[in-house]
Amino acid sequence: MSLVNAADSLEKQNQKLQIIAEALMNRVEYGTEQSGAAYAQFERAALLEKRVRARTLELERTLDLLHESNAQLARANDETEAARRNLADAIETVSEGFALFDPSDVLVMCNSRFCRDFRDTAENLTPGLPFVEYVKKISLSQYLALPQGMTADRWAARRLRRHQDRRVMFNVQLTHDRWLQVSEHRTANGGTVVLQTDVTDLVRLERQERDKLKDKQTRMIRATLDHLNQGVCVFDESARLLGWNDKLGTLLGVPARRLHLGASFFTLVEQLDEDMAFTRGIDRAGFAKWARTDGPRDPISFEVRRGGSETLQIFGRSMPDRGFVISVTDVSAEREAAQKLFELNEILEQRVMERTLELEDALSAAERANASKSRFVAAASHDLLQPVSAAKLYIASLADRCTTSEETSILTKAESALSGAEQIIEALLDISKLDGDGLSFDVRAVPLRDVLRPLRDEMEVLAANKGLRLDFVESGLMVESDPAYLRRIVQNLLANAIRYTDSGRVLLGVRRNGGSARIEVWDTGPGIAEDDQSSIFEEFRRLDTSASDNDGLGLGLAIVERACARLGHPLGLWSQPGHGSCFMVNVPIAGLAGPSRDVSRRTPKPIGVAQAGMIALLVENDPQMRRAVSILMESWGVNVIEAEDAASAHELLEDLQINPDALVLDYQLGPGPSGVDLYKSICEMAGPLPCAIISADRSADLRATCKALAVEFMQKPLDRQKLGQFLNLVAHQMQ
The missing domain is CATH 3.40.50.2300 (Response regulator)
Structure with a gap:
């Protein structure tokens, strides 16, 4: 049990403790001195007094702190009140309407200019008013000029949606042609500051500038229309004339008195000259129907003829305000030029046709002459081979009768000359066959070794006679070709390489090249210059080179080229002067062409x-x-x-x-x-x-x-x- 009530004040508690201490002192002084209990009580009383004094000092310090805190709180309240008065004075001096809403969208404070223009609402704007109520009161104010077709509820709903944006700024129209600019700014704690600025003078000034600009633009547009080489007219959504230029009346033949502001489009169309005919596009009724269309119109373009000699192109296009613009252009010169160009084109086409027929006749004559040449060469070759062969037999029979070396030499030269003539005739016969249409090939699967091995054995003798080395690379590939003509192709290439190579070697080999086998004949001859690489395949064409002692016939490569072309074997050539040459023939590998490829006998010429x-x-x-x-x-x-x-x-x-x-x-x-x-x-x-x-x-x-x-x-x-x-x-x- 406590002697002091904790609920008492410090002064009262101190007073009680003093009374208790005095009572104890009296008790000690007047009590029995021999009693040990009394002395013990005295000691306790003395200790208690010491504690009371310490507690009293603590209470006194606490009271001092409390008095100081109360003084600081009073000063803070004074400062706060002063700051509030200063803030109120400050926002009151602002020339704009000012209002502060807390994070809960409740009005905290505002100045007297806030909503001053809404006099029927300003008296209700007191602290504690929700933002929704503020918007509702504004929307119902008689001083708010609502946009056309807008109700108060819709205006309030749209205003509240704008309030959700982080940055808000818009203009509000008031009655008596006044305007307010409303802006919202967010505070750091999530509140909102609303500012209302009177922008009536700015709006009116902008309106005046806009009107001036419109007037200037109108004058510029008018000047532009007057300087156009086209007739132009502009109609509003009711098809009433808004603007035009003088060129329009000249082109359409409409008197000036009919072209006036507000003139009906349909009246102008009806008053067009009777001799004006709609020639391309739409007719007069269709033109009027297009103008009557309610809503977006598709662009139209058509032509009319006026007076039989003048052609006008009319173009119409809709405008965003549902009006439309019409332009008229004189295209008489263009149409006349187009007509003349058309007539000239017909004349040229007739001349081209006549020239084509002449070319076809000349081509047919050339084809007939070429066919006759081929038949003549074939017939002549057969006829010439017989006397040449007979002559060779006669010379062979005279060889046994020659007794002197001089006679033997003469016979040998004569036989060599006849052999050369025979080779030329046989080559001409081969070329005539390759140029003719009746030639067919025996294309089948051919082992390359069966074609190349006999050629190696045959050509080794010729190479050895010139001191050359003939190398041969074996190949086990099967190809699709005519074996006789393929052998003739490779034989001519080998003979040509040996003929034009003085030293070194000749190489015959085969490489895989995708789905084909590339037969290559290399030599170490003098090489062929790039400018001469196309001419060596011409008939009787030999390069003037000292690399060969044998003049040759000049027909071997011509035969190779024609045979490769007819067989469909691409022929290639690589050569470098001073280093040698390589002739290449690509032959399809058998079995890789697919099921549609016919490896049996086929006709090389497509039908038709x-x-x-x-x-x-x-x-x-x-x-x-x-x-x-x-x-x-x-x-x-x-x-x-x-x-x-x-x-x-x-x-x-x-x-x-x-x-x-x-x-x-x-x-x-x-x-x-x-x-x-x-x-x-x-x-x-x-x-x-x-x-x-x-x-x-x-x-x-x-x-x-x-x-x-x-x-x-x-x-x-x-x-x-x-x-x-x-x-x-x-x-x-x-x-």
Whole structure:
């Protein structure tokens, strides 16, 4: 049990303790001195007094602190009140309406200018008012000018949606043509400061400037319309005339008194000259129907003829405000020029047709002459071989009768001369066969070793006589070809290499090249200059070189080229002067061509191509390849025009003024546009044409490009049968 009540004040507790201490002192002084209990009580009283004094000092310090805290609180309250008065004075001096809402959207304070223009609402704006109620009161104010078609509830809902944005600024129209700009700013604790600024003067000034600008623009538009070479008129949504220029009346023949502000479009259309005929596009009723359309109008364009000699083009277009603008242009000169151009084009087409017929007659005559030449060469070759053979027999019979070495030498030279003549005649006979249409090949699967081994045994003797080494690389591949002509091709290449090589060696080998076997004949001869590499395949063409002691016939490579072209075996050449040459023949490997390839006897000429009179453009930058493909297609009756790159192809077509029936284009044409680019440029001028792209590039991108362009893709080495099928398809399309 405590002697002091804790609820008493410190002064009262101190007073009680003093009374208790005094009572104890009296008790000690007047009590029994011999009593030990009394002394003990005295000691306790003394200890208690000590504690009371300590507690009293603590209480006194606590009271001092309390008095100091109360003084600081009083000073803080004074400062707060002063700050509030200063803040109120400050916001009151602001020229704008100011209001502060707390994070709960409750009004904390505002100045007298806030909502001053809403006099029926300002007296209700007191602290504690929710933001929603504030917006509702504003929306119902008689001083708020609501937009047309806007209700108070809709305005309040839209205002509350804007309040959710982080940055808010908009203009509010008041009655009597006044404007307020309202902006909201967020405070750090999530509250909102609303500012209202009177922008009436700014809006009115902006309106005046806008009106001035409109007037200026109107004058500029009017000046522009007056200087246009076209007639222009503008109508509003009710088809009433708003603006026009003088050129309009001149072109349409409408008197000036009829062109006035507010004139009806339909009246103007009815008043057009009777001799004005709607010739292209729509008629007079359709024009009026277009103008009556309620809503967006599609642009219209048509032509009318006035007076029989004047052609006017009329163009109409709708405007955003549902009005429309009409422009009238005099196109009489253009139409007259177009008519003359059309007539001239017909004359030119007639001349081109006549020239084409003349060319066709000349081409037919040339083909007949070529066929007659081939038949003559074949017949003459057969007829000449007989007396030459007889002469050789006579000379052989005289050899036994010669007694002197001089006579024997003469007979030997005569026999050699006759043998040379016989070889020339046989070569001419071979060329005439290859140029003719009746030749067929026995194409079948052939083991390469059966063709190459006999040639090695045969040519080793010729090489040894010249002191050359003939190397042969064995091959176990099976190819598709005519064995007799393939042997003749390789034989001529080997003989040519040995003839023009003075020292070193000649190499015959085979390499795999995708789905084909590439037969290569290498030599260490003098080489062939790049400028001469295309001419060596011409008949009776020999390079003037001292590398060969044997003049030769100049027909071996011509036969090789024609045979390769007819068989579809691409022929290639690499050569470097001073280092040697390499002739290459690509032959398809048997069994890799797929089930559609016929390895039995076949006709090399596609059916129907010769009868179609086809003209094909061949663009190939490799001279040997170009000549081989050209000879092959010409043997089928195709008229081939050749070019080596895109530029020369365009020049050729421009000079000839013809459109080819088919295009055969190499993909890689060296520097400049590719075959695909050339195809696109030709199609832009002449329209879509059947096309085959030839390339050694087997990438999927090139195949996809050709597929997208709907052109045929052919790999190198070129498959003659695939080329024939392409040309045959073109021939059927022409018929």
